[in-house]
Amino acid sequence: MKIICIGLNYRNHALELGWPVPDEPVVFLKPDSSILKNNKPFFLPDFSTDIHYEVEVVLKISKLGKGISAKFAPRYFDEITLGIDITARDLQTRLKTAGMPWELSKCFDGAAPLGRFIPVKGETDMANLDFRLEINGKVVQRGNTSDMIFGCDKIVEYVSRFFTLKTGDLIFTGTPPGVGQLHKNDNLVAYLGDEPLLDFMIK
Numbered sequence: 001m002k003i004i005c006i007g008l009n010y011r012n013h014a015l016e017l018g019w020p021v022p023d024e025p026v027v028f029l030k031p032d033s034s035i036l037k038n039n040k041p042f043f044l045p046d047f048s049t050d051i052h053y054e055v056e057v058v059l060k061i062s063k064l065g066k067g068i069s070a071k072f073a074p075r076y077f078d079e080i081t082l083g084i085d086i087t088a089r090d091l092q093t094r095l096k097t098a099g100m101p102w103e104l105s106k107c108f109d110g111a112a113p114l115g116r117f118i119p120v121k122g123e124t125d126m127a128n129l130d131f132r133l134e135i136n137g138k139v140v141q142r143g144n145t146s147d148m149i150f151g152c153d154k155i156v157e158y159v160s161r162f163f164t165l166k167t168g169d170l171i172f173t174g175t176p177p178g179v180g181q182l183h184k185n186d187n188l189v190a191y192l193g194d195e196p197l198l199d200f201m202i203k
Contacts, residue, residue: 002169003030003112004159005056005085009149009174016177025150025158028103030172034112041201042110044184048088051182054175055133055141055190058083059152060117061169066160073156074126076165079117082131082190082197085172086111086182112172115190115198126152133178134189143176150174 007026008014014021036042044051062078085106092105120126126145133141145152155173159165182188182202190198 001032002163002166003032003034003172004163004169005030005106005172006150006155006174009155010143010147010176011149012147012177013175013179016179022149025155027159027162028106030107030112033109034107036110036113036200039198039200040113041203042086042113042182043203044182045088045108047108048090048105050088050090052087052089052179053133053135053140053182053188054085054087054179055131055143056083056085056172056175057081057129057131057145057152057192058114059156059171059173061165061167061171063167064165065156066164068156068160068165070153070157073153074120076156076160077152077171078120080120080124080126080129080192081115081117082133082192083115083170083172084113084133084188084190084198085175086113087179089181113188113198113200114170118192118195118197129192131190131192134191135186137187140180141176141178145173147176148174 095102186202
């Protein structure tokens with residue numbers, strides 16, 4: 001099972017980090033050991049002093065596919081949820097500045113908390129999904145998939161040029177602006193519309 005992640009997929013998020021807006025999807029992978037399920041707590045690691053949250057819509061691939069056209073992409077995922085791309089921002093900045101890969105800042109254990117999956121129905125408009133992240137009852141991120149630089153169908157088309165997508169693979173589709181630092185005892189609740197899909201603590 002693969003966890004495929006799309007970086008800088010919301011223009012204002014790229015701008016808040018001071019990174020150029022990409023001309024094509026920015027792709028990286030997380031290992032399955034990054035997954036944190038069932039609202040289990042995330043424990044702050046000792047190798048970073050600047051751990052950030054990034055809430056994202058997550059697609060679950062439902063069948064085998066390769067070289068998928070965007071117009072057929074909806075046939076290849078049937079469930080969605082919200083996840084948090086937890087990032088060691090200090091490591092990422094140091095590695096990026098050195099011109100080195102920055103997987104260490106994104107791929108550590110527990111760095112991909114996942115919410116409860118819900119089915120994609122015929123009336124689900126993937127290009128107009130409201131979602132938000134609250135920390136300790138305060139909204140810190142609010143997004144809509146209409147603001148993506150590359151929409152869900154385009155993402156599936158792009159990544160399937162390079163990777164065979166398999167049943168159960170996950171695609172994190174990028175985060176809107178408003179990312180920030182996590183602290184011990186923070187409570188994170190992520191909502192798709194008004195439905196909470198993820199609720200966990202930072203320890």
